[in-house]
Each structure stands twice: as structure tokens, then as C-alpha cells.
Amino acid sequence: MGSVSALYFSVTTSLLYLLFLFFLVSSVEASCHPDDRSALLQLKQSFVINSFASSNPEAYAKTETWGSGDCCSWDGVKCDNGTSHVISLDLGSSFLYGSLNSSSTLFRLVQLQSLNLSDNSLMNSEIPSEIRFLSRLKSLVLSYANFSGQVPSGVLELSELEVLDLSGNPLKLGKLGLTSLLEKLTNLQALNLAHVRISSSIPPIFSPNLTSLILSNCDLRGKIPPGIFELPNLQILKLDSNLELGGYLPEIHDGNHSLLELISLASTSFSGNLPESIGNLKSLQQLDIRKCLFTGKLPYSLGNLTQLNYLNLAYNNFLGPVPLSIGNLNQLFYLDVSNNNFSGKIPSSLTNLTQLGFLSLKNNYFNTGNLSWLGTQTNLTYLDLSNTNLTGKIPSSLQNLTQIAYLYLKANGLDGHFPPWIGNLRKLVEITLSANFLTGPVPESIFKLQNLQVLDLQLNQLNGFLNLDSFLELKNLTRLQLSGNNLSLLTGVSSINIVTPPKLKLLGLASCNLSRFPDFLRSQNELEFLELFGNKIHGLIPKWFWTVGKETLHYLNLGSNFLTGFEELPVVLPWTSLEIFSLESNMLQGSLPHPRPSIVSYVVSNNSLSGEIPPTMLCNLSSLVALDLSDNNLTGVLPRCLDSSSDSLIILNLRNNHFSGDIPWSYSKSCALWMMDLSQNQLQGTIPRSLAHCEMLESLNLGNNLINDSFPSWLGTLPNLKILILRANELGGAIDQKPQAKSEFSKLQVIDLSENGLRGKLPSDYFKIWNAMQFDNTNSSSLYMNANTSFQGTEFSFSTFYTYVATLANKGRDLDYDKVPDSLFAVDLSSNKFEGEIPESIGKLKLIRVLNLSNNNLIGQIPSSLGELTNLESLDLSGNNLSGEIPQQLGSLNFLSHFNVSYNNLEGPIPRAQQFGTFNNDSYVGNSRLCGYPLSEKCGNTDENLPPPPLEAEEDEGIWSGFKFGWKIVLTGYGAGLIIGISLGYNNFRPRKPKRFRNWRASNNWSGSFSFVWNKVSWNHTRS
Template sequence: MGSPLYLSISISLLNLLLLFFLVSSVRPLCHPDERSALLQFKESFVINNSASGSLDAHAKTESWKLERESGDCCSWDGVECDNGTGHVTGLNLGSSYLYGSIDSSSSLFHLVHLQRLNLADNVFKNSKVPSEVRNLSRLTSLNLSYSEFSGQIPSEILELSELQLLDLSGNSLKLRKTGLSSLLEKLTKLQVLYLTDVRISSSVPNILANFSSLKALILSNCDLRGEFPTGIFELPALQFLSLRSNPKLTGYLPDIQSNHPLLKLSLANTSFFGQMPESFGNFNFWRPIPPSLGNLKQLMTLDFSHNNFSGEIPSSLVNLTQLVYLSLATNHFDPGTISWLGTQINLSYLGLSNTRLAGTIPSALKNLTQITSLDLWSNRLEGQIPPWIGNLTKLTRIQFQENILSGPIPESIFKLENLELLYLHANQLNGILKLDSFLELKNLTRLQLSGNNLSLLNTVGINATAPKLKLLGLASCNLSEFPDFLRSQDELEFLELAGNNIHGQIPKWFLRVGKETLWYLNLGFNFLTRFEELPAVLPWTSLELFKLKSNMFQGPLPHPPPSIVDYVFSNNSLSGEIPPILCNLSFLVALDLSDNNLTGILPRCLVNLSDSLEVLNLRNNHFAGAIPSTYTKSCGLRMMDLSQNQLKGRVPRSLAHCTKLEFLNLGNNLINDTFPSWLGTLPELKVLILRANGLHGVIGKPQAKSEFSKLQVIDLSDNSLRGKLPSEYFSVWVAMKLANTTSLSPYMKANTSFKARGYSLSNNYPYVVTLANKDRDLNYENVPDSISAIDLSSNQFQGEIPEVIGNLKLIRMLNLSNNNITGHIPSSLGEITNLESLDLSRNKLSGQIPQQLANINFLEVFKVSYNNLEGPSWIPLIMIRTREIQDCVDTLCQKIVEILKSCSHHLL
């Protein structure tokens, strides 16, 4: 038995140990100064439920109170403290609905013990990143992403030398002054760097290849340039790499081993080049994807979209069984199939749009039971949509548009309860379907069936329950009336009913469809006559594009809402004048009222729209008076067509301010002016039509060699111009000599494409001209971008045809007929080898037709009648095409037909 002293010491030690454990288990309260700083920070913002986009967002600061139970700031939502010191070391306020501004005076920068700071997914109203961020020198993690910061990233951020994670993505920030090189030289401990959307505008420094601990590098849409360092691909810890949307960034992939930990690789929309490694095959980014790509078996995300890959899609992709996201969209692959698919059973997103896929939809796709989004649009897929598509029950998006799929839409599609988007437009699908079959898909928000051979039965009743649609495309679906279920569609944003058989009036109830949400409405190519009840202003308050082209609309032009951007009422029977309300449309980009019966003078205030207006088409109406004449230097017009009216006066000199103008057609009016040579200063002018007016005087000489440098089509026919042919202009019309190799379109047009509310639209307004070709006037609804034409016919030009005209080697139509031209036909015309139509008739030409004209291989029309020419024996007589010979041939042919008919009758 122990002594009392020993027992006393033992009990004392036990008490001390118990006291130690009790003290150590009690977390210290937060420091009052830090608690005060947090409360001040909270009070500098308001809570706005629209300030955060995450589904997990909640107002974390609402728990920050001084009550006894919650007075310890270390227990507040989003606040972390050190268990030993009680100092605030972590602040996670991501997705907290914070709305307001932040600057260097913020109490946030009093929390000098912070190691982790997350303010992502809030709204700081274009605040600058405060320079006082340098006070937080212990930070290892800083996340300011998607919170509406703007301006230059301050150099003080370089003082945060302990940073391991830096995320500044999704803001309007610039790194130009600080520089990516400086950032990397100072922040040497970085393991995660997210700079998506930050304007870097420089190359990627080689020093980044020394960051052996780097796990994630996301530099998407940073305006990166130069060659990407190959050593970065070899970093041993790198798992996530995205360089997407840097079209000026080049580089090539080095030899990457198959055991590399890479999980995500995105090089979409870049300009990589050069030899690829042996493990990727000896190819470059302008050649096939190598089969050895299948070695990266841990890869979960692969995005090579919007590049220039060619060849076949390698079957070795069958090895990438861990893929969750795969996009090879928009490349130049050889036409082929996707039979290699099916083993990627974890795949959630498949993007193979615009990859030249051919054949039928492969049955291997049925194995992708986790797929939610299937994008195969803009390919060459044919055959029917397979019924097993209904077994992929997790599908939320199907995009099969712009293929050559045929047959009926399978009934199994209507069993996809999770389906939100169904795009089947621009195929060859056929059959008769009930519209209510689609409306049974209760999660459906976007349905596009336009441009097929479908017939939709409108059997849905007025009181039927239908999903709330945002997009509905039913163009060319053989509808004969407006579907009644539209009465309940108050969230509709996009509605397309063009190309149907809808007759009569637009019903009064239709004006309530998407009244506050509708921004695109296309009712073109129907048989609509008027609104049942015409409102003072169209009621759709968000309407931006309204197309009612090619109907039978009568009466005055409906007044569009102030939000309108594109307003198209062409090819109807509208009457009356242009209402003054149009002059208040500050967002108007395109106004097309051509081919109607509109009258009156053009409002002078139309000029005020020219800052925003790019397309003005008032062709073929009955407008009179002068053309508005006060265009300013801010003019944005690209296309102006006022032809086939009764407009008088002069061509407005102020049009010289419209430096973006490509197409100007003032033909068939009553304009009384001299040749507007000052239009030669317009740097983009391609088409100039002034035919059938009262132009007079001589054309003269250009003042500079750059005048009319892009002119391809000029028509001055049927005027009263005199003097010599403009040989000096023939010398400077460069676009008629050298082919345009930069054009991205086969036709001349104004494109008013823009993105709005998640949609990308391409609104093309083709340049329409009437040219004398192939012995008759041809109406070109789509003018080929390769075309060049000169029509100076029916004037009073004198003198000889200059030899220099032979330098205009791209001309396909040349008409100098019905003038007073003398002298010989120049042999240089034989150098215009693309010439299809040459009309020199009704002049005073003499001498022999030059033998060099035999070099013109494409010449279909050659008219030299009513001259004093001598035709040499090598030219077929019929080629001269005099009216007398042509009449003789026509009469002879008619006689032969009559004889053959007679013989046939006797033989029977």
C-alpha cells in the first residue's frame, strides 16, 4: 500500500492532466478585432439572390451575428480559424449572393492571418482587385473567379509568394502590365493556376515548365500567342490542361508516356502545328489524330474541337474507357463512321458535330447509358433515327440537325422523360405526327423540327397542359393555323413558323405569346394578310428579330418595339409611308421593306439610324423625293439598296462617310447627277449600281490609285454619260485583276450575325443585282463573290476601247453596247479568259475581229452586231450574232420543226 504522500502526488498529477485535456479541448474564441473586421465586411454588401449562379449558393453571412450563442466568429458559416491561436485563417464566401463593391479600404485586408480566401461567384460590380491584397501575405489559396472584377491585375499580387492556388477566371481582368513571366517568377509554389478569360496577350514563358508540382493549368481564352513550351506537357504532376480558345497560340505535343496522370486535355480552337511525338504518331495538327492517343487510358476529358485535324478518327479511342467528356467537333476528318464508340460507358457528353461523319447512326451508341448530351449535328448521317434511342434514358439533349436523316421520328423518343432539348431540323425526316406527342415531354424547353418533310397534326386543345417552351421551330411543317397551345406559352423566346400554309389574319391572342420574353419571331413565307387587331406598337417588349417576309400583308407597316434589331417585311403588299417612329429605333441593324407598295418621301431622320444600321433595303417601292443626305463619320452602313423607286436629286456626298459600305444600288430612279467619283474613297465598296438614272457628263480620272480598290461590279448603263471610256479607272480597279483569296463565303452578302441569350444566329442579307448576261437581263438573288462585271451600255461614250481593259482578267461580263465607240476591238480582250458575255453591239467599231478572242474558253454570248466589222474565216459565222443572222436561224429552226411534225404525221 502506497504512502499518503505518493497518493497525494498521484492525485495532483491526475488533476493536472485532466485540467490540461479540458483546456486543450476548448477551442479559443475568435479575436475581437477580426470579428469586427468580418462584420464590417458583411455590412459593406447587400444580399442579392441574382448575384450568384451556383445551385449551391446561399447567403453565408446571414449567420454572422453577435448573439451569445453565435458570437464566436469561428463558428460562422464560411469562416475557419486556427485551433491553437483562434486567428481567422480561412474565409470561404464563394456563391454567397454578395452584391456591392470592394476596394483597398475594405476591412477584409485586416485579416492578416488568412491562408485561404474564396470570393468566387459573387458580384463586385467591376471593382478593381485591390492593391491591399498584399497584406494577406500568408495566403496559399486565392479564388476571385466569376465575380465581375475588372481592370489590371495589380503588381502587389506578386507579393503573395506562398500561393499554391490562384483562380482569377471569368473576370474582365488584364495581366499585361504585371505580365505572366513576372507572375511565375514570383509565385514559384503554384500548383493550380486558373486564368480563363484574363487578357494576357503574350506568349507562355518557358519557366512554367519548371513547376514540377503543377497539377492544373487553365489558360482558356487568354489571347495567348507564340509557341507553347513543350516541356509543360511533361510536368509529372499535371492532371488538368486547357488552352482552348487561343487561336494565335501554336505549338506541338512532345513525347507523353502512357502512364502520364493527365485527366483533362483541351486544345480546342488553337493553332498547334509541327511534328507530334512518337507516342502520338508522326503527325501535326493539320493531319490525322494519331492512333496512339488511345494510350492515355486515364483521360476523362478530351476536347480537340475547332481545329484542323484531318484523316480518320482513330479507332484506338476505343481504349479511352474513362472518358466523361469527348468533343472532336468542327474538324476536317475524312468521311467515316463512329464504330469505335461504345466502350466509353461513363461518357456523359459526346460532341462530334461538323466532323463529316457518314453512314447510319451506329448501334454501338446504345451502350452509352450514362449519356446526357448527344451532339452529332452538321454531318452526313443518313438512314433513320434508331428506335433504341429511347433506351438512353438520361438524355437531356439530342442534336441531330443538319444531316440527311430520313424516315419517321421514332415513337421511343417520346419516352425520354428527361429530354430538355430536341433539335432535328434541316434533315429529310417525314411522316405525320401529332404535335401533342412532343408536348408530353414535360421537361422539354427547346424543340426544333424546321426544314423537314413532316406534317404536324395540330390536335392539341386550348386547355391542354404543355411544357413551358423557350424555343420552338416548326417551319415547313405543313401547319395550316397557329397552334392553340401557344396561348399558354408566356416564356417563349424563339418562335419559327415560317414556310407553312397559315392563311388569313394573325389572331389577337397571338400578341400575348411570349409578350415579355420573345426576341425572335419568324412568320415568313405564309399567306398572312394582316393583324386581327393592329396594336399601336407590337407588344413584344423584348423582340429583336421579326421576319414576316413573303406573305400577303396589306395596309401600313406595323410599328416595331424599341428593342428591334432586325425588321424584315419584304415581298408583301404594304402601303402608306414609313412611319416616323422608326427613327427612334436606336438598336436597329437591318431594315428590309423591299418589294412592297410603300410611298412618300424617305424620312430625313433615317440618317440618324446609320450609326447602328448596317442593312437598308427599300428596293422596288414607290418612294419619291431626295435621298437623305446628312450621313456622319459614325455611319455603319454595309448595304444600301434604294433601287426601283422614283428618287430624285443627287447622290448624297455624305455617303463618303460610310466607310464600311460594300453594296450601293441606286439603279432605276430619277437621279440627276454626274458620276460620283468621290465614292472611290470607300475602302470596302464591291458593288456600285447606278443604272437607268440621269447621270451625265464625263467620268474623268481617279485622284488616287487606291480608288475603288475593291470594286467588282459596276453598272452605269442607260444613263447619259459621255466622253471617252474611263481607261484610268480600268487601271486601278484591282479587285477585277486579282482574285480575292480571303473571302469566307461564296456569295456577297451582309451578315448581321450576333449572339443573344445563349443563341448564335447568322442573318444573311444577300446582295441582289440585275445584270445583262447571256443575251438577257439576269436577276442575281445571290451574287457570287468571284464575279466581276462592267456594264457601261446605253450611254454616249466615244473614242476607242482602251487596251488596258485586258488587264481586268476576272471580268465575266463586259457590256459596252449602244454607245458611239469607234476604232478596232483591242486584241487584249482575248486575255480576259473568264469572260462569259461580251456585248459590243450598236457602236461604230471597224476592222477585223481579233484572232485572240478565240482564247476565251467560257464565252457564251458574243454580240458585235450593228458595227462595221469584218469577220475572219476562223470565227464561226454564228458567233458574230448579228440580229439578221439570229432571226434567220430562228426562222430556219421553226421550219425544220414543222417539217418534222409533218413527216411524223405521215409516218404514223
């Protein structure tokens, strides 16, 4: 027995000793393997440390600690305790700058299980195929490391990978393919390929182990497999920013117990309704489906997603009311349902959202009658109610939002005064109240908001005197927009000496009654956007002005002032980044200011600039979109290099100058022109045949020149041509009676060939195929014909539209249309040598409003088919050899307000129709055998000698309808203060005047968003 006890004691002692030795060994840190230590040191030497190589504010140079001691204790290095080999290398955000090539010693660390090189700058290195040597990797994170090229096939040999993150690199999956990746790497739990170009559909092959799938901005296409939402372990699904990826949200069965916490489908083509079963995603915390194609009503079950803290439904086609159940989401911090078609009341249940910090309801059709509940949202820091039909005064309940930092109420119907209590919201950072009807002064309390960075009050009716220097006391202010009000700004009158004014990036002071350039601009060297349009600034542009935003300015508008020139004209405009430049409607003399190569829009119209266009001035403008030199005194020949800009140039307006010579340009098939206006010059030669390549061309105006050519029937192939004006040239010959194709001039709305020498018969077969004048197929949301000249600048996204102009004969005189109505249809073939009869086919042009065939050699009777032109407002057949009676069918033209058949051979009674009672004797002079009212010659039937019955009210309204041509606006003159409904047509057309008297206008032009209109160009700027 004793021996057994001794043996037991001996064994126990031995086991305890062995356990002690094991504990002792395991408690000692692993000593780095020499080969790995050498590999790490050489890896360190292959990079340099550059603080710009990482964007993480917590980044630091981890490799700076490498060199002495055990490498297993170095920053970012972890070793295996048993083998001493490095198994984890984390060099993320380490300021590494250099390249990673196939000879890198990194690939000698074959025991690595985890590798992180994210957030460094590896100089567009390709991922070396030697990555396959690291076959034990379970985690590979190379995000935002500046890798490029194709993902190597060697990645497929990393069969143990559980985490693969290649996001944020300009990589291509290429031949590797998403299908092969998912088939080979069956252990994947997290896959992030955001911004990697995949360019394929998503295969229905997914590991059931996946917990995170991120394929944002990968150029994915086709339809998404519905089964992706049923993966049992999936928690994160991000497929956003794949515009060609479609699909729908499937039914979510209650028994699935989905673990999904985040779904992002933003900026895809997902469509359909949100299923009622979406409420079964009980773990969902974030749902982002903005900028998709979803429709229908929101399901009530959304209120079941009680873990939701982020909900973004913006920019879809949802309609109906927002369900009351939304108030159940008491964890919600961010809610954006803007830019949909929601209607009804804003649900009062939003008061339950006590965590809500962000709320955007803009661009819907809510009934916003009672917003008192907003006052209960005391945690709200962001509120956007823009374009939500909000009317009346600014809701007083907003003054309870003591935490509010961002307040957007633009594009509503708000009126009344700017409330002084706004100054009590001391945490305000941004205020946007633009495009409303606010009146009265800007309250002094606004200057208490010391955190204010953005103040946008443009396009209201604010008035009174305002000290501009008071804004300079707001030290954090970066954007100030006061344009388009009735304010009178005072400058340089503050009793407080502003030593260091804020550095502004945007300053809008259009129509602010400024009489000089504000002095504080001298210190504004960071300005990106400067708008001084429509003020009363006189004299020369001072030399010091060249330093304003010299390296930062992208937008400069000094139009519609009284500037006469430059104190010192620089050889080239000094602003190195300038993209939009406007000096239109001033009194400038001398030569053209030379633009920088960065210029996209160059507008100096309506001045007195003279001289020639220097041959090299426009040759370097490779990004030019709009060029407007119209209404000046420029001379010489047109520069031959201008067609080199045709790939980008959309607007070319050189009208009303003194250019001479031929039109020299040769346009290629990449021509981007939408509008060309070279009218009112002395250009000669023929119309360039290469214009047939400009398939986007909508308006071509070559009128009032010396062009010697035949009718350019070859322009009929242009699929978008709406306006063709060749009036007052030297065109000759006959118009082909047989068009080459039925689609010729199919979009044509205005054609003016007057005052030429065209012969032969009227083009009856063309009248049959000018479809745009026959069938109302217009789907334009704009009141005026315009070209979309929007572009993405380097700092701003510019939403710009250039409105077409035209000069047409109407009511016996020339009228300048500063904005051609989209509803204008006109045919003017007057003052030529056309002969023969007026064809019956002209009656097919049912939409035309102006028809002028005067001063030709036409014979025969007036066709009764003209009575079918029920929209006709002006008809001129004077100065021909027409005979017979005036057809009684013309009496049905209820909108006819101008009628002239003088100097023909007409006979018989004048129609006794209501409209004909408005025409005087001048309409019929030179027709000795006409009789009846208003002529003194009586007809046999006494009834025909009586005046027609008076016009009924609704017909009179039709005649003078402001919507038709804006003719009502002629009666209103040039008075200011018109309401928006009238100002839409304000100064739409006018009798021609010398350009000296073409004063500037400012009005509200509504086309989906408010913009400021300057003569023929409107710019709507939004920060990109």
C-alpha cells in the same frame, strides 16, 4: 534514500498536477474577446440578408446565429484558444447584401489569419485599402463577391499571404501590377485572379511554393515564360480565355517529376506542336487546350498520361490520325477532339476507354466506315459525330448505347430511314440529326422518349404525315426543330386531350405544309424562337398570336406564307424582347408594323405594304443591323433619322418602292454599312458625299431613280466597294480620265452606269487600275457576295448572312440576281453618250464575264485586246459607229455565249471560231459589209462561208457551266427537290417578273455550316 524517494514522489505529483491543469484549461473552448464580439455584431448590422445575393445552392445565412452566447461558437467564426481573438472568419455563401467600406468593423479583427467573403453581393464595393490592417492574413478569399474598382496597394502589405483569391469580380489590377504582386507576396501557394483585368504580360517571377496559379480571362498579353511549367510544386495552371496570350508547350524533361494535375490554356494564342515529351506529365488529370492555334500531329506519348480523365483538344489545327495510344487512357471520362483536321480511321482502341462518358469527334475528316466499336461504350452518355463525313445509314451499333443522353450526328451524309430502335434509348435528352439526307417518316417510337428535351431534325428529306400533337405528349420537350423537310404536320387531330403541353423555348416548323397557326401556340408564353417560314398559312394573323412568347420571344419568322394582314394591328409589336422579325414574301397590305427598340433585324420585303414610313418609327432602333422594306408600295420621303442607326446598321434595302425626294442622310466616320440598295424608286437630288465615310460599304445600288449628279469618283476611296450600280438615272458630264490615286475602286467587281447621260471618252486609265477585275485575289469561301450580319443577342447567338442582290442587263435583257455570285465581274456603260475609240486597256480586265458598251457614240475598230478577256461570256457592242473587221482574236473566247455587234459599220468576214457558230443573224444585223456564216452574204474565201466546226464537249460544258453564273439553273426552272450541289445556285438569277410572282424558296446553303435560306436572308441560329 527515503528522502530522495519522497522528493521524487513530490516532484512527480506536482508535474502530474500541472499537466492536469494544462489539460483542463486547454479542453475549455476559448472565450470570445469582447472587442472582437462587438466588431462582429456591428459587421452583421452592416448587411442585410437577401437570398439572391448567393448562387450556391447550399448557401445559408450564417450571421443569423450571431447574437447570443460565445462568439467563438458562431457560424463561420473560429478563435485562437490562447488569446481568444478571432483568427478565422468564413462568411462565404451567406446571403450578405450590402457594401463594405473603410469604416467597417471587419478591419478591427487584426488577428485574422483567414477571411472568406466569397459568393455574396457587396454592391460593387471597392476593396478598402484598410485591408492592410489585417496583416496576419494567410488566406484571403473574396471571389464572386461583387467587388469592383482597382485592387488596393494595401494587399501588398499582407506579406504572410499563402492563398489569395479575388476571382469572379470586375476588378482591375491597375497600378498595383502583377509584377509587384508576385515580388511582394513571396509566400503565395495559391493565386486566383480569374476575371480580374490585369492587361499586361506575365513576368518570370514566381514563388517556388506555388501549387495553384489561376489567371483565366485577365486580358494577359505577350508570351508566357516557359519556366512556369517547371515550378516544382505547381499542380494547377489555368491561363485560359486570354486571347492575346501566346506561347508554346516546352519540352518536359523526365527528371522534373512534374506534379501538374491540371493545365488549361483554352482560348489563348498558344501555338506550335504538342511535344513528344508531354507524356512525362505522369500526374496530369485534365488537359484543356481547346480554341488555340496548335498544329501538327498528336504525339504518341499522349497515351502515357494514364491519370488523364479530361482531354479537350477541340478547335485547333491538329492533323493526321488520332494515335492508337489514346486507348491507354483508361481513366478518361471526357474526350473532345472536334473541329480539327484529323483524318484516317477513328482508332478502334477507343473501346478500351471503359470510363468514357463524353466523346466529341465532330468537324474532322475521319473515315467512319466501321463504327461497330461504339456499341461497346456502354457508359457513354454524350456522343458528337457531327460533320465527320459519316455516310450511309445511322450506325446500328448505336442502339447498344443504353446510357446515351446526348446524341449529335448533324451535317453528315447520313441517308436511309430514321431507325425505329432510337425509341429504345430511353435516357436520351437531346437528339440532333439535322443537315443529313434522312428519308421516310419520323418513327412513332420517338414519342417513347419521355426524357427528351431537344429534337433537331431540320434540313433532311423526311416525309409523310406527322401528328404535331404527339410531340406535345413529351412533357420535357423544350426545343423542337423540324424545318426544311417534306413533312406534312397535322394539328389538332389527336384523340388524346393534351391538357398541359410542354413549355417550348424553340419551335422550328418551316416548310411543314401547315395551313393555319397551331392552336397549342396559345399557351406558349416561354417561346424564345419561333419559325413558321414557308408554310401555307392564309389570312390574317390572329389577335391571340400577340401573346405567344410576349416577354420571351427573340426570333420570329412568318415569311413566305399567304398572310394578308393583322386581325388587329397593334400600335407597336407586342414582343418586348424581339430581336429578329421577318414577314417577307407574304401578301400583307396596309401600313408597316412598328418595331420595338430591341429589334436588330426587321425584314418585311416582298409584300404590298403601303403608306409612308412614320418619322419616329425607326428613330429609336439603336441596335438595328438589317432593315429590308424592299418590294412594297411604300411612299413618301426617306426618314431623316435613319442615319442615326448607321453605327450599327449593316444592311439597308428599300428597293422597288415609291419613295421620293432627296437622299437626306449624313453618315459619320463610324458608319457600319456593308450594303445600301435604294434602287427602283423616284429619289432625286445628288448622291450624299458623306457615303465616303462608310468604309465597310461593299454594295451600293441607286439604280432606276431620278438622281441628277456627275460620276461619283470620290467613291473610289472606299476600300471594300465591290458593286456600284447607278443605272437609269440622270447622271451627266464626263468621267475624269485621271484617277486621283492608283487604289481607286481597287475591289470593284460590278459597275453599271447604263442609261444615263455620261459623256466624253471611256475611262481608259480606270481600266488600268481596277485590280479586282484583273487579278484573281479572291479568298472567299462563299459562292455569293454577302454581308456578315451575325450578332450576339441577349439569349441566342445569331449567325446570319445577307446575300446581295442586283439587276443587270445580260443577254439583251434585264436579269434579277437574287444572289450575286462571288465570281461575277461585269462592266455596263451602255446607253450613254460616250464617244471616241474603245481603249486597248480594257483588255486588262481579264476576269470580267459581262461587257456592255452598246448604244453609245463609239468609233474606230474593235480592239484586238478584247480577245484577252478569256472569261467573257457576254459581249455587247451594238448601236455604235464601230468600223473595220471583227478581230479574229475574239475567236479564242471559249466561254462567250452572247455576242452582239449589230448596227455598226463593221466589214469583212465573221471569225470562223467554234463559239461564233452559236450566234444567229441578229448579232450582226445593221452591218451591210459583213460576210460569212451565218449571214447570207458570201465572202471571197469559200472556207469563210462554211459554218464553224462543232463545239467540243468540254467547251459546251464551259458555256453552260452552272458554276459560272448559275445559268444552268434557268433550264431547271422552279422545280423542287434539287440536290444540294444544284440548289447552291438555285434561282440564282431570273428574268425580271412582277413581284407578285416572286415565290419563296427554301434550299440548303452550305457555308461552313448548314443554314436555312429565305429569299435573300439566311439565318443560322445557335444557342449561346
